[in-house]
Amino acid sequence: MMLALEMYRSLPRYIAARAVGGRVPGILTGPAAPVRLVNRAEPRTSAPGWARVKPILSGICGSDLGALFGQTSMYFSALVSMPFVPGHEVVGELVDDCEDLPAGTRVVLDPVLSCAARGVERCQSCASGQTNRCDRITVGHVSPGLQTGYCADTGGGWGGQLMAHRSQLHAVPDGLSDERAVLVEPLACAVHTAMRAQVPDGGSVLVSGAGAVGLFATLALRELTPAGRISVVAKHPRQRELARAFGATDVLAPDEVPARVRRATQAFRLTPERSGEFLLGGVDVGIDAVGSKDSLGTTLRVTRAGGRVVLSGMPAAGADLSPVWFRELEVVGAYATQGREAFARALDLAASAPLDGVVGGRYPLYRWREALDHAHSAGRLGTVKVAFDLRSSR
Amino acid sequence: MSRPGFVLEVDDRTPPLVVHDGEGFRLEKFPLGTRVVYSPESQPGLRDVDAAIRHALEQPENSEPLRALLRPGMRLTIAFDDVSLPLPPMKRPDIRQRVVEQVLTMAAEAGVDDVEIIAALALHRRMKPSELQHALGERVYRSFAPDGLLYNHDAEDPDNLEFIGTTDQGEEVEINKRAAQSDLLVYVNINIVPMDGGHKSVPIGLASYRSLRHHHNSKTMVHSRSFMDHKKSAMHHSAWRMGRLLKDHLKIFTIETTLNNDVFPAPYDFLNKREWEWNVRDQATMLAAKRGLAVAPSKLRRKIFQGIQAPYGITGVHAGETEAVHEKTLAKVYSQQAVEVQGQSDVLIMGVPYLCPYNVDAVMNPILATCMGLGYFFNSYRNKPVVRPGGAVILYHPVPYEFSQLHHPSYVDFFEEVLAESTDPATIEQRFEKQYATDPWYIHLYRTSYAYHGVHPFYMWYWAAHAMDHVGDVVWVGADRRAVERMGFRSASTLADALEMVSGTVGRSPSITYTHNPPHLISDVR
Ligand SMILES: [Zn+2]
Ligand SMILES: [Zn+2]
Numbered sequence: 001m002m003l004a005l006e007m008y009r010s011l012p013r014y015i016a017a018r019a020v021g022g023r024v025p026g027i028l029t030g031p032a033a034p035v036r037l038v039n040r041a042e043p044r045t046s047a048p049g050w051a052r053v054k055p056i057l058s059g060i061c062g063s064d065l066g067a068l069f070g071q072t073s074m075y076f077s078a079l080v081s082m083p084f085v086p087g088h089e090v091v092g093e094l095v096d097d098c099e100d101l102p103a104g105t106r107v108v109l110d111p112v113l114s115c116a117a118r119g120v121e122r123c124q125s126c127a128s129g130q131t132n133r134c135d136r137i138t139v140g141h142v143s144p145g146l147q148t149g150y151c152a153d154t155g156g157g158w159g160g161q162l163m164a165h166r167s168q169l170h171a172v173p174d175g176l177s178d179e180r181a182v183l184v185e186p187l188a189c190a191v192h193t194a195m196r197a198q199v200p201d202g203g204s205v206l207v208s209g210a211g212a213v214g215l216f217a218t219l220a221l222r223e224l225t226p227a228g229r230i231s232v233v234a235k236h237p238r239q240r241e242l243a244r245a246f247g248a249t250d251v252l253a254p255d256e257v258p259a260r261v262r263r264a265t266q267a268f269r270l271t272p273e274r275s276g277e278f279l280l281g282g283v284d285v286g287i288d289a290v291g292s293k294d295s296l297g298t299t300l301r302v303t304r305a306g307g308r309v310v311l312s313g314m315p316a317a318g319a320d321l322s323p324v325w326f327r328e329l330e331v332v333g334a335y336a337t338q339g340r341e342a343f344a345r346a347l348d349l350a351a352s353a354p355l356d357g358v359v360g361g362r363y364p365l366y367r368w369r370e371a372l373d374h375a376h377s378a379g380r381l382g383t384v385k386v387a388f389d390l391r392s393s394r
Numbered sequence: 395m396s397r398p399g400f401v402l403e404v405d406d407r408t409p410p411l412v413v414h415d416g417e418g419f420r421l422e423k424f425p426l427g428t429r430v431v432y433s434p435e436s437q438p439g440l441r442d443v444d445a446a447i448r449h450a451l452e453q454p455e456n457s458e459p460l461r462a463l464l465r466p467g468m469r470l471t472i473a474f475d476d477v478s479l480p481l482p483p484m485k486r487p488d489i490r491q492r493v494v495e496q497v498l499t500m501a502a503e504a505g506v507d508d509v510e511i512i513a514a515l516a517l518h519r520r521m522k523p524s525e526l527q528h529a530l531g532e533r534v535y536r537s538f539a540p541d542g543l544l545y546n547h548d549a550e551d552p553d554n555l556e557f558i559g560t561t562d563q564g565e566e567v568e569i570n571k572r573a574a575q576s577d578l579l580v581y582v583n584i585n586i587v588p589m590d591g592g593h594k595s596v597p598i599g600l601a602s603y604r605s606l607r608h609h610h611n612s613k614t615m616v617h618s619r620s621f622m623d624h625k626k627s628a629m630h631h632s633a634w635r636m637g638r639l640l641k642d643h644l645k646i647f648t649i650e651t652t653l654n655n656d657v658f659p660a661p662y663d664f665l666n667k668r669e670w671e672w673n674v675r676d677q678a679t680m681l682a683a684k685r686g687l688a689v690a691p692s693k694l695r696r697k698i699f700q701g702i703q704a705p706y707g708i709t710g711v712h713a714g715e716t717e718a719v720h721e722k723t724l725a726k727v728y729s730q731q732a733v734e735v736q737g738q739s740d741v742l743i744m745g746v747p748y749l750c751p752y753n754v755d756a757v758m759n760p761i762l763a764t765c766m767g768l769g770y771f772f773n774s775y776r777n778k779p780v781v782r783p784g785g786a787v788i789l790y791h792p793v794p795y796e797f798s799q800l801h802h803p804s805y806v807d808f809f810e811e812v813l814a815e816s817t818d819p820a821t822i823e824q825r826f827e828k829q830y831a832t833d834p835w836y837i838h839l840y841r842t843s844y845a846y847h848g849v850h851p852f853y854m855w856y857w858a859a860h861a862m863d864h865v866g867d868v869v870w871v872g873a874d875r876r877a878v879e880r881m882g883f884r885s886a887s888t889l890a891d892a893l894e895m896v897s898g899t900v901g902r903s904p905s906i907t908y909t910h911n912p913p914h915l916i917s918d919v920r
Pocket of ligand 1: 062089
């Protein structure tokens with residue numbers, strides 16, 4: 001038996017969580033929380049290529065919070081199997097040998113449960129190496145679930161043990177600390193975002209949001225693309241500091257965006273009736289790293305004609321798409337990571353980037369309410385990443 | 395004869411004194427021993443202004459009479475000072491109207507029919523039709539404006555600028571093409587402070603940014619001591635070099651006019667007087683005005699103040715060759731405004747009023763308040779500043795965190811973007827000026843709307859550079875804390891608090907001077 005946090009199906013609770021969304025402590029401490037701490041059986045699969053992993057640190061991702069607090073689109077309800085143990089930002093230790101990786105190897109996880117892991121014939125996307133676009137995420141050896149952390153069979157990082165497939169595993173070099181290694185998965189997503197951005201030489205970029213997603217995207221853009229000016233929208237002092245440390249040229253407050261981007265790109269600024277201001281001209285690439293209606297709306301309105309907008313992080317509905325049509329924007333998603341290369345680059349970044357202190361809170365599982373509360377208010381509290389420490393939870 | 399300027403030392407019989415404080419004024423009890431500098435009492439205006447104009451045109455300085463310069467078939471251009479002068483605006487008829495009407499009459503008599511009239515606004519905002527009408531009168535406006543013969547200079551219109559040449563110091567001279575290609579350019583000036591007029595009129599008023607950047611920069615401005623003395627101002631030296639170069643290419647006939655100190659009309663005319671000379675009626679109006687302003691909503695207050703028109707008297711009209719005219723003009727202005735002041739003091743106190751050259755019909759934003767206090771008032775001296783090097787300046791103004799989006803779009807961005815990075819004039823010039831000066835959006839708004847040019851807030855900040863360099867401490871009384879902190883200053887709620895705050899710099903019993911303006915005064919510091 002193992003200790004784990006479990007999210008279970010309860011439509012009333014899901015709806016209740018949605019209703020009080022935002023008021024986190026209330027929902028977590030009240031009876032409405034769709035999550036509970038349980039003692040349950042360790043996950044098991046005997047299919048080939050699978051092995052047990054004991055998580056060491058498991059991050060709390062914005063998408064986890066979204067699911068917990070009912071802010072996620074119902075779209076995803078068909079892509080998960082309940083009850084599941086959340087947690088997909090994992091550094092852990094192999095319990096069993098796994099093909100070429102011996103037991104005891106420290107590993108990080110590519111959480112996507114694609115064709116290879118499911119033991120089915122590879123779909124077109126997987127065949128071309130784009131496992132994040134897999135079409136078979138509901139079939140095969142394991143229950144439906146787009147990723148580890150949303151699947152009833154595999155377990156997740158917020159429990160004492162999980163099952164992982166060789167296709168998901170990346171060995172961690174000896175010199176890399178657990179605190180850095182736990183950031184590899186979100187860094188790999190950021191690497192993917194930076195690739196999807198297709199920044200032109202010296203191009204200007206706006207990153208809307210300076211949570212973990214925005215900050216890591218900034219880092220990846222600066223390290224891996226020929227971007228010129230990178231402007232980052234940040235609310236809190238610590239975020240502003242980190243954005244600069246990660247390569248931002250300038251940092252803007254949310255209400256300054258149209259004015260400052262107008263200045264930086266020498267665009268024209270217009271103020272329509274009863275609607276937000278927008279630019280003629282603007283940045284070459286906009287990256288929405290928040291996923292709120294406001295953030296996406298602003299990003300669309302300050303990206304130049306023919307420019308590109310990347311949705312990094314789970315988007316909300318309801319933004320005005322007029323600029324997409326009128327400015328002929330290319331709006332693209334950036335989900336998870338594409339193949340092994342992003343992880344290789346993320347491992348390099350994890351080793352070299354100024355990431356000390358980025359994991360700003362570590363909690364044992366039994367203090368989950370505090371941990372989730374901290375993660376929810378991370379920006380305000382000056383924290384980038386909150387993680388569960390599983391060594392103290394066994 | 396008017397009385398000369400007056401310096402008073404505050405003793406226990408001195409009543410509270412008026413201090414201008416944006417759209418209102420205070421009555422402040424100053425510490426005993428404070429030196430108060432009053433401007434000289436208003437000189438009498440000319441009894442027959444039209445005759446004085448006629449005389450000036452017919453017997454000009456160092457030039458043939460205007461009439462002799464006019465002939466059929468010639469191109470005549472008349473340029474005039476824009477809405478930034480005078481402050482407050484003059485009661486109708488404006489002196490520019492009177493002068494221009496006479497010039498036009500003479501031109502008509504001489505058979506000149508190719509005439510254009512240009513508001514010489516450099517990088518200021520364009521004048522609105524109502525303002526052109528106010529400055530030049532209905533008749534001139536209606537005869538010229540509809541045909542496009544009366545218009546605002548456009549410093550960003552490449553098709554209508556002409557490159558004249560380069561001075562021996564490498565300064566490029568580029569001015570309005572119509573003016574440059576005229577057989578005669580007549581310039582009509584109102585000289586409200588000795589900074590204006592002379593070669594500042596044509597080489598600056600009709601110039602492009604390319605030309606202006608040679609003297610409107612932080613280095614030149616720090617080295618101008620003071621702007622009110624063209625012989626000691628690096629900015630003026632540059633303008634003079636340009637003016638002399640221009641003179642070889644273009645016939646210029648300068649007309650300069652001077653005003654007396656009648657700034658405040660009834661019922662505010664008590665502000666023109668010295669407090670201890672207020673009679674019972676003055677005291678009653680002052681109290682009523684002060685109370686009325688205190689309870690008036692800010693919109694109404696702004697309307698009241700922006701509606702003030704001054705009953706100036708015209709004290710002189712001089713015409714002819716630019717430098718000879720300007721000599722006469724300066725003598726007149728100094729005789730009206732100069733006050734002898736013995737020695738510098740540790741602290742200089744100034745009340746900043748509601749109006750400066752760049753906020754006609756708009757709120758005085760924080761940068762303009764700074765420019766008015768530390769740029770213009772601080773620099774209103776000859777020989778040396780009223781405050782000693784390393785001393786303190788205390789200013790009164792509410793410094794609202796407020797900007798006109800219509801007139802000052804680049805100011806908002808300057809305040810929020812540039813000053814957030816640095817307040818050092820040389821640094822911001824190097825890092826930001828060019829971007830702002832060439833921003834197509836600001837250029838568009840300058841050319842088609844009523845916005846100051848993108849680079850204008852930089853110039854306003856540079857005006858204050860000499861003061862910021864000279865003094866150790868700047869404290870604003872009654873100002874918006876956020877606004878003054880952004881500019882690197884401090885704020886206090888009372889004069890006592892302000893003096894407490896600067897005591898680290900100037901000690902607990904500093905010598906204090908309060909310069910009691912407006913109306914304008916120039917401290918002649920001995
Ligand atoms: Zn995630
Ligand atoms: Zn697949």
